[in-house]
Amino acid sequence: MAPPNPSATSEAAVKARPVGVQIGEAVRKFAGRLPLHVSVIGLAALWSIPTIALLVSSFRDPGLVVTSGWWNAVKDPFSFTLDNYETVLDQNGMARSFLNSLLITIPSTLLTILVAAFAAYAFAWMRFPLRNFLFLVMVGLLVVPLQMTLIPVLKLYVSLNDWFGFLGNDVPLLGGRWFGTNSYAGIWVAHTAYGLPFAVYLLRNFFGGLPRDLFESAYLDGASDFKVFRRIVLPLSMPAIAALAIFQFLWVWNDLLVALIFLGDPDRAPMTLTITNLVSSFGTSYQLLTAAAFVSMALPLVVFFALQRYFVQGILAGSVKG
Amino acid sequence: MIGRKWWVPWLWLSPALLLSGVFLLYPTIDTIRRSFLPRGSDALIGFDLDNYRFIIDNPQPLVADTHSALLNNFMWLTVFTAITVALGLVIAVLAARVRYEAVAKSAIFVPMAISFVAASVIWRFMYEFNPDIGTVNAVLKEVGGAPTRWLQDTGAPQTPFTHAGPDSLPHPLQINNFALVFVGVWMWTGFAMVVLSAGLKGISTEILEAARVDGANEWQIFWRIIIPNLSPTIAVVTTTLVIQALKKFDLVWVMTAGKFKTDVVATLFYKEAFLFNNPEIGAAVAVVLLLWVVPIMVISIRRFQFQEETR
Numbered sequence A: 001m002a003p004p005n006p007s008a009t010s011e012a013a014v015k016a017r018p019v020g021v022q023i024g025e026a027v028r029k030f031a032g033r034l035p036l037h038v039s040v041i042g043l044a045a046l047w048s049i050p051t052i053a054l055l056v057s058s059f060r061d062p063g064l065v066v067t068s069g070w071w072n073a074v075k076d077p078f079s080f081t082l083d084n085y086e087t088v089l090d091q092n093g094m095a096r097s098f099l100n101s102l103l104i105t106i107p108s109t110l111l112t113i114l115v116a117a118f119a120a121y122a123f124a125w126m127r128f129p130l131r132n133f134l135f136l137v138m139v140g141l142l143v144v145p146l147q148m149t150l151i152p153v154l155k156l157y158v159s160l161n162d163w164f165g166f167l168g169n170d171v172p173l174l175g176g177r178w179f180g181t182n183s184y185a186g187i188w189v190a191h192t193a194y195g196l197p198f199a200v201y202l203l204r205n206f207f208g209g210l211p212r213d214l215f216e217s218a219y220l221d222g223a224s225d226f227k228v229f230r231r232i233v234l235p236l237s238m239p240a241i242a243a244l245a246i247f248q249f250l251w252v253w254n255d256l257l258v259a260l261i262f263l264g265d266p267d268r269a270p271m272t273l274t275i276t277n278l279v280s281s282f283g284t285s286y287q288l289l290t291a292a293a294f295v296s297m298a299l300p301l302v303v304f305f306a307l308q309r310y311f312v313q314g315i316l317a318g319s320v321k322g
Numbered sequence B: 001m002i003g004r005k006w007w008v009p010w011l012w013l014s015p016a017l018l019l020s021g022v023f024l025l026y027p028t029i030d031t032i033r034r035s036f037l038p039r040g041s042d043a044l045i046g047f048d049l050d051n052y053r054f055i056i057d058n059p060q061p062l063v064a065d066t067h068s069a070l071l072n073n074f075m076w077l078t079v080f081t082a083i084t085v086a087l088g089l090v091i092a093v094l095a096a097r098v099r100y101e102a103v104a105k106s107a108i109f110v111p112m113a114i115s116f117v118a119a120s121v122i123w124r125f126m127y128e129f130n131p132d133i134g135t136v137n138a139v140l141k142e143v144g145g146a147p148t149r150w151l152q153d154t155g156a157p158q159t160p161f162t163h164a165g166p167d168s169l170p171h172p173l174q175i176n177n178f179a180l181v182f183v184g185v186w187m188w189t190g191f192a193m194v195v196l197s198a199g200l201k202g203i204s205t206e207i208l209e210a211a212r213v214d215g216a217n218e219w220q221i222f223w224r225i226i227i228p229n230l231s232p233t234i235a236v237v238t239t240t241l242v243i244q245a246l247k248k249f250d251l252v253w254v255m256t257a258g259k260f261k262t263d264v265v266a267t268l269f270y271k272e273a274f275l276f277n278n279p280e281i282g283a284a285v286a287v288v289l290l291l292w293v294v295p296i297m298v299i300s301i302r303r304f305q306f307q308e309e310t311r
Helices: A008-015 A019-058 A083-090 A094-125 A131-141 A147-167 A184-208 A212-220 A225-236 A238-253 A257-262 A271-281 A286-306 A308-317 B008-035 B050-057 B066-095 B101-113 B116-126 B135-142 B175-201 B205-213 B218-247 B250-255 B265-275 B279-309
Strands: none
Touching (some): A019 A286, A019 B066, A019 B101, A019 B116, A019 B135, A083 A094, A083 A286, A094 A131, A094 A184, A094 A225, A094 A238, A094 A271, A094 B008, A131 A184, A131 B279, A147 A184, A147 B265, A147 B279, A184 A238, A184 B008, A212 A225, A225 A238, A238 A308, A257 B265, A271 A286, A271 B250, A286 B101, A308 B101, B008 B279, B050 B066, B050 B279, B066 B265, B101 B175, B116 B135, B116 B175, B116 B250, B175 B218, B175 B250, B205 B218, B218 B265, B218 B279, B265 B279
C-alpha cells in the first residue's frame, strides 16, 4: 500500500552534503509537492462539504436554517437543537418510514442471498444441459433496465391483489396486503428478483474459484450436495456473501423507483418515498428536509464506515449492477 | 456429487429461474409486445408504430417533451460518464502519492452510500437561490457573480460567474442540466476512483521505477504507462457508468421532477406509464432505453465468455 518512494536511492547522496543544502532540498521537495497536497485535500474537502452542510443544518434552530447560512452555525447565536428530528420523526411519519425501510430491506436482502447462493452453487459445481446458456442469460439480464419490467409486473401484482383478496387486506403486525401491491411480501419478492442477476453473477464467480479438491474429497466421502453447500461453500464464501449483503442492503434501502410503483400507501412507504413527498410539499423547509435526509443516511453511513472493506470488494467483484 | 439425479440441479436453480423468469424475462418480452399495440388496445399482438411515432414527432412538448428527454439522456451519457471517469482517474493517481490516501479516498467515496433521494435533498440545499442559505450561490456572490437558479435556469452558461442568458440554446446545454449532472458526478466519482485505484495498484512498481530511472517525468508516466495499463479497468468503469447514466431516475425526479426541460428517458417513462396512464407509450420509451443498453449487454457477455476461456 505504501506509495513508491522515488527518492530512496538518492538519500545516500543527500547525506554526504552539507546541512544547508539538505534543508534547501527538503524545502524544495515540499514546495514541489504542495500542489499535490492542495489538490488532494481540496477535492476531499469539496466532496465532504455538502454532507457536512446537511448534518450541521439538521441540528440548527429551525428559524436559523432558512435565514442564515449553515457556515454561520459556529458564530452568532450558537444554538443547536433536536427539534427538527422530533418534528420529522413524529409529525412527518419518518419514524414509521424508518421501520418500513427496515421491514423492506432486511428480508429482501436475506432472500436474495439465499436464492442466489442456491443457483450459484448449481452453476458453479453441477453439470446439466443449457448450463452455460442459462448463465449467459443471467449476465445479459444484469443490464436490463428496470423500466422494461415495471408495467407488466404492476399489472401482475394488481391481478394478484384479487387472488389473494380472500385472505383479507391487513396482515397482522405488519399491515398491508398479503401479496401484490402495497404488501411487504410483494416488494420483498420484487427486490429479490431484481437483485438476482448481480447476486448470482457475483457468487457464482466466487464459488467457482474455490479449490476443486475440497469438493471431490467431500463427494467421495459421500457428503450430500446440501452438506457440501452448508459446511464448505457457505463458510468459505463469507467475504463474497458479506460484500453482496452490503450491496443489496444499500441498494434496497436507497431505492425509490420500486417503492414508488409497488408501495403507494404512505403507511408502508420507506424513507426514500416519504422524503420525496416531503420535498414536493415542503420544498424549501430545509430544517425538516435535512433532518429527514440524515435519518435516512445514518444507517448506510454506519454500514459503510464499519464494513468499507467488504463494500469495496463487492464493487470490485461486480461492476455492472443493473 | 457422483451419481446425482438429473433433476437435482434444476431443484437448486428453480427459485432463481422462476423469479428471473417472472420478474425480468417475461416482463421484458411483454413490454416489447405492448410497445407495438395501439393505445388502450387489448389485442394480444399488434404492429402499430404510433407509440414510436409519438417519441419521434414529440406532439406534446409541454407535458412530455420526448426530444428534450432523449437529448438530455445523451448529455448524461457523454458528459456525466466522461467527467466521472476523468475525475476518478485523476483522484486515484493523485491520492496514491500521499500518505493519507485512505482518508482522502473515504471522503470522496462516502456519497456512494447515500441514496439519490438524500443526495437530492443535499444538493437542493446547496443550489438554493437565496445566497444567504445556498452554498453555491454564496460562493458565487463572494467572487462577484450574480446568484443563479441552478435547478430552474434553462439558459446556457455564457461567461463564468455571470447570470445566464435567454432560453436560446438546445436543451441539453442548460444550466440546470449541468447542475443535475454535477450531482451525479459527486455521487459516482468515488466508484470510479475505487475501481481505478485498485487497477493502479496492479501496475507493477518495477515498470514505474524503470521509467523514472530512464528519466520519464510524471506526465509521461501518466500518459505512456498508467493509461495504457489501466485501459481494461477504464472500460469496465465506463460501461457501469453508462448504464447508470441511461437509467438515471431518482435524482432527476426528486430534484426537478423533470420540470424546466430536465426530463430524461426514465422520468419520461414514469410519467407516461404511471401518471398519464399511457402504458403503450411508456412501453415504447422503455424499449428505447433497452436499445441503448443492448450494445453494453453484448459487450458484457463477450467479456464474460473471454474471462471463462482464459480461466
